[in-house]
Amino acid sequence: MNKNSFAFLAVSLLLALPCSAASKPATTASDPLLDTMQQELERGKTNLAKAEPAPYFISYSVLDHKATVIVAGEGALYTSTVIHRRQADVSVRVGSYKLDNTHGKSSYSGLSSAELPLTNDHDAIARTLWRVTDREYKKAAQAFLKVKADEQVRAQEEDESDDFSSDSAQVRIEPDGAPLDLNQKEWEQKLRQVSAEFAKYPQVLGSTVMLEGDDMEHYYVSSDGARSRRPERMIRMMMQAETQAPDGMRLMRVETFLAPAAEKLPSLQQLSAKIEKMAKDLADLKQAKLAEPYSGPALLSGRAAAVFFHEVLGHRLEGQRQRGDEEGQTFAKKIGQTVLPPFLSVVDDPTLAQLNGEDLAGWYPTDEEGEPAQRVTLIKDGVLKNFLMSRMPVHGFGSSNGHGRAQPGYLPVGRQGNLIVDSSRRLPEGELRQKFIDEIKKQGKPYGLYFEDIEGGFTLTTRQLPQAFQVLPVMVWRIYPDGRPDELVRGVDIVGTPLAALGHIAETGDKQYVFNGICGAESGSIPVSAAAPAMLFSEIEVQRKDQSHDLPPILPAPPLPGAMAGAR
C-alpha cells in the first residue's frame, strides 16, 4: 500500500469516527520537517555533550498554524484575515533529572522560541534551530548555576521530587488528514448575518461575533527518542453580547461553540435561536433584582456544574500546584483521603473524542511533551487518587500521565483535557428539583438559588484573558418553595473558597452536560472540555458583587436602517 492510499484510508476513518482508536499511526513515516528537526537535534546533542554543563535532555517542538480569524459586529466585519506561522520551541535541560535548570523559579530557562520558515527549506530551518538551541543552551546553563547556588543556601524543600521524569519516548506519526475546510468568504457573509441579528434587540448595547479556524500540525522530537506528528483542526465560534442595568451594572452573555469541522457548527437558524435567548437573558437580567447575601441550598445546572468543577477542582489537581512555595498545594497531602461525597468520581480523559455523541474539545492523542494521552482517575468514590501530571514529578507521582499541555511558546505543565464528573446517584432532573425544594423547606429558607449558568476563565473569550480559578455566576434564579414563579437575580458572587462548597454536594442529576472552551493558565491557552450532571448543594454562600457606577449610555442607539428596523 503506498503512502497516499494509506493516508486516504486513515482520513476517511478519522472522519467517520474521530477518536484515537480510529487512526492507526505509523511509526516510521518520513516527514521533511521532522527529519530536519531530528538531524539538527542529533547534531546539537552530540556537540553540546562536550560542553560544561552538558544537557541531559533536548526537545524540539514545532507548530505549523494557519489561523483564519473573522470578527463581526452589528452586521459588518471588523477583521477577516488568514495568518500562517510556524513556531519552534526548543527545550534544553542541563544538570540531571534530579535537579536541573528549570527548578523552582527558573522554569523560564526551560524554553526558547523562534519563528521558522513556512516552507520545508532544510538549510533555513536547520540554521534557525541551531541558533535557538545555542541561545536556549546558554540560558539553561546560566540558570543552572543559579539553581545550584540557591540549593546550597536554602533549607530542605518540602517536596524533594525530581525536576523531570524519565518517561518512555513515543514514536507516533498521525496521518496528515484533510486540511480544514473553511471558506473565508462564505463565513464572512455568515458572520455579517449573525452579528446583524443582535440589532433586533434594543437591550443589547454591544455585541461581537468571532470565528477562529485553526489548522494546525504539531511536530515533536526529543533526545530521548520521541518523534511525533499530529494534526489538530478546530473551529471556535464565540458570540458575546452585553447590556447595562439602570444602576450601571454591566451584564454579559457569552455563547461559545467548538467544532472539529465547519459543518459541525450550529446552523444559522440555531444561532438565531441562541441569540434570541441571549437577548432575552439580557433583557431579564437588566430588570432583575440585585442579589442579597445568602447562605443555603443551591442547585447547579449541568453546564454550570461542569464549569464549576473545571475551575474549582480541576485546576487545583494540576500536578505542579502540589509543590513550590507559591502554589496553594490544596491537595498535596490528601491522596487517599475523601475530598468529595462518596457517590462522585472524577476522571480526566483526553483519549475521548466524544461523550454521549457530543464532540469534546479537550481530545488529543499525545501531549506537548510527546507522551501518550491517558485516562486518569483523579477521584474515585470521593477519594483522591491522582493528579494531572506532566513530566514534572511531585511527591508520590514520579511520571507523566499524558497531561503535559501548553500553548506554543510555553513550557508544558499538568493541565486538564476532558474533565468528566460521574455520579452513582442519578436522579431524574424533575426529582432533583423536588429534592431542592424539600431542602429549602427543611432549612427554613425563604428561597434557594438555582445557578443556570456560570462563566469561568475557560468559558470566556480569548487567549488574552486567562482567568483560571474564576467562577462568575451569571444566570442565577431564586426558587421559592411556595410555588411562586422563579425569579432571576443579578450580581451574585460566591463567597469564600468555592472549594469548600464541594463537600456540600447532596444529590446529582442523571444526565451529563458538556462544556467546551479555551482554558488559560500559566502554560498558555488550550482547548478543554468539562462534563458534569446537575448538582444539588446543601449550602452555598453568596454576596452581592461590587459593581461599576458607570451609567448606561445617555443617548439611544443610532436609528436602524429600514430593513433591520422592521425586524425589531
Next chain:
Amino acid sequence: MRRIVRAAVYVAVLVLVCSVAIAQEATDPILAAMKAELDRSLGKLKLPGAPEPYYIEYRVLDRDAYNVSASFGALTGEDRLRARMLTVTVRVGSYKRDNSFGQGANMVELLPFEDDMYALRHAIWLATDRAYKQAVSAYAMKQSLLKRYQAEQQVDDFSHEPPVTHLGALAKIDFGAQNWPQLLTSLSTLYRDDPQLESFNASLKFSATNEYFANTEGSVLRKGRASYGIEVNGSTQAADGTHLQRNYGEITPTLGEFPKPAKLESESRKVLAALKELRAAPAVSDEYEGPVLVLNKAADTLIADVVAKNVVGVPPEPGSTARTSGAYAQSYKTRILPAFVSIVDDPTLAVFKGEGLLSNYEYDDEAVKAQKVDVVDKGELVNYLTNRQPVRDFLESNGHGRALFTMYGGASAPTPSTLVVSSAQAKPFDELKQKLVELCKDQGLPYAYYVEEMASFAPSALSLDQSEAPEGTFVPQLLYRIYADGHQELVRGGEVANLDTRALRSNLMMMGDDQFLEGAGGEDAPVGIIAPSMLFGDLVIRPTESGKDKLPQYPPPSLSVKSVR
C-alpha cells in the same frame, strides 16, 4: 477680536470654494457616520449636574497593510491586514480650562472596516458615550489637582482654530507586477555567501492609510497616503563575542520610487560585505577625546534625538513655571546652536532632491493647516512646534499636531514634520574631512574618528521618555579612524558618549553643503530629517559596554548543495 474676524472671513471663503468637497463628504460613509453622531451628540450628550462637552472630535484611521518576511532564503510570513481605528476626544469645561491632562483626552476603539452606516454609527455612539463619561471624571480630578497650585495657569488648555474642510484622495496599495515573496526570499538567500552570519532577513511592509476627521467646530478632513518600506537586516558575531549588526532600509511614498530588485540586491550585498569587514575590524579599546566627523546620513540620528524632541511645545507639569517640557524648555530666544546653523520645520515640503517625502502633509491631524516654521534662526531658538495645546507665548497651533494610533491612546501631540538643518557657511564634505585631519595633527593625536552610519534611531523623537541609552550616547554602525596621513581604518565596538545639547551648542564647528534626507518617526506620524555632515571639535568615543556574548557552542549546520541562482 482679530481672531474672530479672521475666522469669519475664513468660513466665508470656505463656503465659496468648498461646495464640491461638501457634496463628496455626504457620500463618504465614514464622514457621514461621524457627522451624524456629532450632530446627535452635540447639545444632548450630558449628564445631570455634570459639565457638557464643548468640543467633540472623531478621527478614524483606516489601514490596509501587506507584510512579507523572509529569513535565510525562506519565507517566514505573508499577511494582509485591514483595520480601522477610531479615536474620540471629548472636552468638557471650556477652551480656557478643560478635562485634558498632558497630551489630551481620548478613547480608542476598533471600528468595522466595512462601510456599513449602522455598524459604524453604533461603534461611534458607544465610544462617544464612554469618552464623555471619562472626560467628566477627568475634569473633576483636574479641578481638585489644580487647587493644589497657587499660581493661576497662564495659558488656555485648547486653542481656537478656524474650521477647515479638505477632502483629499484616498490611498490604495499599488502592488505592481513583482512577486514580492519571491524577491524577499531571493534577497535573504544571499546569506549562503557567509556561513558565519547569525541572522539574515528581509522584510517588506506596504500600506495604505486613510484618515478621516470631523469635529464639532465644523472641520472635516480626509487624507490618504501610501508607504512602501523594505528592510534587510544582518547580524554576526566577532571573535571576541561582540554582536554586530548592519541593515539597509528604504521607505518611499510611491511604488515608482521603490528601489528596483537590482538595487536591493546590491544593497543587500553591501550589508553582507560590511558585516564581514566589521567582523575582521579591530575593536575600540581606549577612550578617545578629540574631533569627530559625522557624515550627513548619520547626522539625522543626532538631530532626531537631541533637537527634534526638544523643540516641540509640550506643556510642562502642572505647577511648573517652565514654558515647555524637555531640554529646551527655558531656551526660547536663546542660542542653542552655533550662529551659522538654522533649522526650519516644513511640512509643506513634498520633494527633496527628487525624493518624495512621507512627512509631507497639507493639514495636520487636528485639521490645522500645515505651516513652515523657523525653529532655529542663526543659532537661536525662535519657535516651538505646536499643536492645539498652547504653551506660553505660543497660543495657537502652527500645524504640528500629529497623532499616533495605538490601542493605548491616539492623542495628538506636537511633532516635527520635516526638519531641515542648514549652515550659512556650508562647506564641501572634503573640506570637513581635511579640517578633521588638521585638528588631529594640531592636537597631536594619532588619528581622529569619522562616523559614517549611526544605528537607526529610537522612536524617542516622538516620545519624551523612551530613550533607552543614556542621554548623549550614540552607537555608530560604521565607525572609522582617520589617520594623519589620510588613510582610514574601520573599527567596531565604539560609542559616542557625550553628544548632547551642550555639544551641539558649543562643539559643532562646521557643517557640510551635502544635505541628506532620512525618514523616521514610525508609520503614523512620519518625520523627515534633512541634515548635512557635521564636524565636532571635541567628542568622546569609548568602547561599548554591552552587546557581547559567548560565541556559539558549536558550528552552524553545513549548507546543502543548491543550484546557484
